[in-house]
Amino acid sequence: MQISPFRIALCLFPAFIPALYADESPIAPGTSLQPVAGTFELADGPSWDGYALTVPDPFTEKASRYVPAKGEWLPGLSDRRLSGSFYNHGVTWMIDNGRAEILRLDSPKEATVIHREDLEADKTRKPNDLVVDRSGGIYFTLTRAGQVIYVPAGGEGIVVAEGAISANGLILSPDESILYVSEAGPKNILAYDVKSDGSLGDRRLFAKMEDGDPAAKSADGMTIDRAGNVYCAGPAHIWIWAPDGKLLDKIACPERPVNCTFGGSDLRDLYIGAFGGLYVQRMRISGVSPQPPAAWPEAKAAVMPSVTLPEGVTPHLDLTYAQYGTRKMLADIYVPSGEGPHPAAIILHGGGWHSGDKMKFRAMGLELASRGYVTMAVAYRLSGEAKFPANIYDCHAAVRFLRANASEYKADPDRIGVVGGSAGAHLAGLLATTADISELHGDGGNPGVSSAVQAAVVMSGPMEIATGNVAESSLNKAAKKQNAVWLFGGSIKELPEVYALADAHQHLDENTPPILFQYGGTEDPTKINPSLEKMKKLGIPAKVLSHYEGGKHGCWNRHPWFMPMVDDIDAWFQEHL
Secondary structure, rough: OOOHHHHHHHHHHHHHHOOOOOOOEEOOOHHHHHEEEOOOOOOOOOEEOOOEEEEOOOOOOEEEEEEEEEEEEEEEEEEEEEEEEEEOOOEEEEEOOOOEEEEEEEEEEEEEEEOOOOOOOOOOOOOEEEEEEEEOOOOEEEEEOEEEEEOHHHHHHHHEEEOOOOOEEEEEEOOOEEEEEEOOOEEEEEEEEOOOOEEEEEEEEEEEOOOOOOOOOOOOOOEOOOOOOOOOEOOOOEEEOOOOOOOEEEEOOOOOEEEEEEEEOOOEEEEEEEEOEEEEEEOOOOOOOOOOOOOOOOHOOOOOOOOOOOOOOOEEEEEEEEOOOOEEEEEEEEOOOOOOOOEEEEEEEOOOOOOOOOHHHHHHHHHHHHHOOEOOOOOOOOOOOOOOOHHHHHHHHHHHHHOOOOOOOOOEEEEEEEEEOOHHHHHHHHEEEEOHHHOOOOOOOOOOOOOOOOOOEEEEOOOOOOOOHHHHOOOOOOOOOOHHHHHHOOOOOHHHHHHHHOOOOHHOOOOOOOOOEEEEOOOOOHHHHHHHHHHHHOOOOOEEEEEEEEOOOOOOHHHOOHHHHHHHHHHHHHHHH
16 A cells, blocks of 8 residues: 655654643743833723723722733723723723622723622622623622622623622633633632523632742633633742643733733733733733624724624524534534525634634625625634644534534535635645645544535635745745744755645645635735646636725725625635535
C-alpha cells in the first residue's frame, strides 16, 4: 500500500499535532503586566465596547472611558456609586451600587434604569456585579443577601440562587451553560448549571483560592476566555482555572485586584482593575465576543450589513460542534423556514488565523439563511491557542457535526458548501481539498461521518501555502505580522512539510468540488492562477470574480459590496449544491 506523503509528514513531525493546552498558561509568552493608569481610587468592573474601555470608580462616583488606539481618557457617567459594567448587544450595562440600580447606558453620560432593588424595605440589597446573557437577560449579585438575581429582557427580577456567602463576581461560560459566582469571604468559586429560562440548578464548588492566607480578602470580579478558562480577582493575583477547575496560572498584581475583562482589537488584552490603578496583561487566548445589537444604529447601518434576525429564520447559538477534553468548540446555526431539507453552508471567518470570531460572519449567515440555506458560522481555534492543524481539525469537525445532525437542523447532508474569507478562505479551500486526508480530520466528534463539501467559496485567501506570498512572508523576520510563523511554529525553511500539509493547491485532485474565488476590485486576482490552471486540467469547475469595484480586503462584510458578493455566492451554490 502506498503511504500518503502527508501522512509521512505528520508522523515525522508529531510536535505539530495541536496540544490541548490543558496544563498551559493562557498568558502570552514573553509578556508582563503593564500599568495603564494610576489615577483611580478603585478601578472596578471594567468592560470593553470594541472602541473604549469603561472603568467605574465607586469611590469617586464616576466612570472613565479609555481609548487605547489614541491613548486618551474620556469622561463617562458620574455622580453615581458605580461598581460594575458589562458590554453586550451593543450596549454597556452598569450597576449603581449606591442607588441599588441596574442601568443601561444610552450614551457615555446618560443612562436608563432597568431594575431597582427596594432599599427602603431592605438596605442590604445593593447590587455588586453583573453579566448579560445572549438573550439580554441580566444576572447580578447581592453580596450581603448572598443571592443571585436574574432579570429577563423586559421582565421582572427573580431570585435564582441563594446561600452564596458574600456573593461577589460572576461570569457565564462561553456557551452560557454555566454561571460562575465568587464567594468573597471563603474565596470559593461556585458553578451553577443554567436552564433555558435563565433559572439555575444546584450549586457546586468549582474552585477555591488556596492562597495560604485565610485573613486575606477576597474572591472578587470575574471574566472568561473563549476556551472556557475562568479568571477571578483574588487578594493579590488574578487566578486562572481551566474548565475542569485545574489551576493554570496566577497574575501577580502590585495592588489588590478587584475585577478584570478582555479588550483590545483582538480581545487578547486582559484589563485588570485594582485599588489605585488599571493594568493590562497580554494573553494567548482571546475573550468571548459580545452579541451584536438587534439592529445597527443608523450611521453604522450604512456600512455594516444587517444582523437583525430575518423573519422565518431560527437561530441556534453557541452549539458545541466538537470537544477536545474540556475545550468546547462553538458554532451558530441559522435554519430557514420550510420543511427542508435545505442546502447548507459552513462559514469560516478571517483574522490571520490569530484573531476573529464567528460573530464576524453573522450578517452573511443570516442573509444566506433568509435565502433558504442552513448556515453554520464556526469558531475555530486560533494560533495563540493551538498550532496547525488544530484549525482545520475544527473545520472538518464542523462539517461532520452538521451532516450527522442534518435532520435536526433541516439540512440536506448531500448538499453542504463552505464559504471563507481571508484566513477563513484558506481554511475553506483546505477543507474542500482534504476530504480524503484523514490525518487532517482530527478527533472532535462524529467519527465515520464524511467531512466532504460539495462546493466552496474562497474569498481573498491563499490556496498556496508552501509557495507564494505566505511562504515568502514567513522568511521576512522584519515583518510586523508573521501570521504563518505563529500558526505553523516556524518558517517555510524550518517546516516545509508542515507548510505542505496546509497547502490546498497541492491537495487539489479530481475529487475537489467546484470552487468560486472572489476578490475585491482593488485586489490582485492573478494570485489564484496556478490553482485555476491545475483545476482546469483536472476538469474541476472554477470561477474568479473581482468585479466588486473599489472593494478592499474584507469588503465582503461591508456595504456596498456585501449584497453583490452574497448574490454571487448564492448563484454559485444554486448551480453546484
